[in-house]
Amino acid sequence: MSSSLNIGIVGLGTVGLGVLKVLKENIELISRRAGKSIDVTSVSAKRKNLDRGLSLTPYLWFDNPHELIYSKNVDVVVELVGGGDGVAREICASALSIGKHVVTANKALMAEHGVELAMMAEENHVQLNYEAAVAGAIPIVKVLREGLVGNHINRVYGILNGTCNYILTQMRDSNRQFQEVLAKAQELGYAESDPTLDVAGIDAAHKLSILSSLAFGTRLSFRSVEVEGINDVEFLDIQFAKELGYGIKLLGIASLNGNKISQFVYPCLVSVNSPINHVEESFNAIVVSGSFSDELILEGKGAGAGPTASAVISDLVDIARGTKVPTFGVNVENLIGLDVDSINDRFGGYYVRFTVVDQPGVLAEITSILRDKEVSIETVVQRGRSPGETVSIVMTLHDTYEHLMRSALQDISKLKFVVEKEKVFRVEKFFG
Numbered sequence: 547m548s549s550s551l552n553i554g555i556v557g558l559g560t561v562g563l564g565v566l567k568v569l570k571e572n573i574e575l576i577s578r579r580a581g582k583s584i585d586v587t588s589v590s591a592k593r594k595n596l597d598r599g600l601s602l603t604p605y606l607w608f609d610n611p612h613e614l615i616y617s618k619n620v621d622v623v624v625e626l627v628g629g630g631d632g633v634a635r636e637i638c639a640s641a642l643s644i645g646k647h648v649v650t651a652n653k654a655l656m657a658e659h660g661v662e663l664a665m666m667a668e669e670n671h672v673q674l675n676y677e678a679a680v681a682g683a684i685p686i687v688k689v690l691r692e693g694l695v696g697n698h699i700n701r702v703y704g705i706l707n708g709t710c711n712y713i714l715t716q717m718r719d720s721n722r723q724f725q726e727v728l729a730k731a732q733e734l735g736y737a738e739s740d741p742t743l744d745v746a747g748i749d750a751a752h753k754l755s756i757l758s759s760l761a762f763g764t765r766l767s768f769r770s771v772e773v774e775g776i777n778d779v780e781f782l783d784i785q786f787a788k789e790l791g792y793g794i795k796l797l798g799i800a801s802l803n804g805n806k807i808s809q810f811v812y813p814c815l816v817s818v819n820s821p822i823n824h825v826e827e828s829f830n831a832i833v834v835s836g837s838f839s840d841e842l843i844l845e846g847k848g849a850g851a852g853p854t855a856s857a858v859i860s861d862l863v864d865i866a867r868g869t870k871v872p873t874f875g876v877n878v879e880n881l882i883g884l885d886v887d888s889i890n891d892r893f894g895g896y897y898v899r900f901t902v903v904d905q906p907g908v909l910a911e912i913t914s915i916l917r918d919k920e921v922s923i924e925t926v927v928q929r930g931r932s933p934g935e936t937v938s939i940v941m942t943l944h945d946t947y948e949h950l951m952r953s954a955l956q957d958i959s960k961l962k963f964v965v966e967k968e969k970v971f972r973v974e975k976f977f978g
């Protein structure tokens with residue numbers, strides 16, 4: 547072996563400790579594969595005296611992570627603190643600017659400041675690797691950046707947030723509402739005590755914007771991702787969707803449409819028979835079609851100490867081997883800035899649930915408004931009859947533009963028998 551690669555880890559939480567454990571357990575195998583020994587020399591976290599369940603005596607402790615970066619015993623800074631700004635951003639930027647490689651699992655940071663950091667990496671001839679930032683153990687960054695390099699890619703989509711997938715699976719299987727399942731997920735540690743980033747779709751949007759840049763060679767554009775979370779999904783909709791042959795999944799979908807890209811995160815109906823519908827519990831999955839490779843589906847664990855550490859270590863081994871790849875697959879100056887399609891221009895199917903007073907003429911009035919807007923109905927479901935009472939009418943609509951559908955719904959919402967705001971979910975027909 548030529549020499550060793552010296553690592554400094556900032557952040558010793560779930561992922562940081564996972565990395566230490568995997569390296570400890572597999573150091574011989576990993577170093578053999580890397581072609582040199584990978585040595586963690588230095589660590590930093592907030593609370594020095596916290597019992598972390600393993601001894602930190604082999605490592606040099608830094609109270610101040612900024613000092614760790616400058617240590618001559620550190621060649622690679624591994625940032626495992628989290629957050630799009632603050633310490634994480636500062637230490638990554640400083641490390642790159644003084645010519646140290648950076649490995650991070652931080653999707654918020656990469657989504658919000660990835661281009662600026664990539665530029666610093668290029669200027670200083672070092673690597674900025676972030677395999678763990680998207681879908682944990684699934685090596686999707688490597689697949690897009692290296693494996694599919696000979697292909698045009700027009701669409702990449704997937705289940706990018708395990709917490710949301712877990713909640714939706716549990717709602718379906720246990721006939722419970724969102725809030726109840728969320729509380730249980732928090733109790734079991736599947737959801738954070740502040741679950742906003744996950745359930746509001748922001749975490750998935752961070753990952754989607756990274757995937758989109760890698761797939762299409764575009765300048766990363768997190769702010770233009772249109773996002774809806776799962777807070778509004780009701781058990782009733784999961785039941786109706788099932789009756790109609792669909793499951794409900796939170797998907798991130800990025801497409802290249804001529805000179806525009808679209809980046810959407812929303813809960814949507816997918817055929818019960820589609821592979822993506824079979825991705826259950828807290829698993830992630832990503833589907834990508836290359837012009838020559840055809841379709842690839844990657845499924846695996848998107849979070850947790852082991853799966854995330856596995857991805858961090860693959861980034862370290864790449865650096866040890868001397869693998870040099872531009873951060874987003876092409877140099878920053880060659881990333882393209884494309885216009886972004888608005889959700890109003892989406893063309894596709896829809897599921898709509900109206901809550902109305904059951905009285906004669908309801909269906910006729912709704913359908914005539916849809917007809918006037920040239921929106922055509924695929925199916926209608928109304929369970930039971932209770933004249934004078936409130937009932938649900940569920941429709942699926944044939945492919946149409948979102949703005950036409952919204953305009954029809956606005957007119958329908960003014961009808962006097964409509965008692966609640968309608969529920970709308972998009973229908974995605976990936977597999978016919």
Ligand SMILES: NC(=O)c1ccc[n+]([C@@H]2O[C@H](COP(=O)([O-])OP(=O)(O)OC[C@H]3O[C@@H](n4cnc5c(N)ncnc54)[C@H](OP(=O)(O)O)[C@@H]3O)[C@@H](O)[C@H]2O)c1
Pocket residue numbers: 556557558559560561562590591592593594596611625626627628629633651652653654678679682848849850851854
């Ligand atoms: N957890 C997962 O399954 C997972 C999966 C994929 C990606 N990620 C990403 O990986 C990163 C780390 O996540 P995590 O779950 O491991 O987080 P975590 O458990 O909350 O750990 C964060 C660590 O950062 C340390 N820290 C906080 N402020 C600091 C400061 N000013 N200086 C030095 N250290 C500081 C904390 O120190 P103390 O321990 O002393 O408080 C803690 O050790 C995040 O970007 C996250 O998005 C996580």
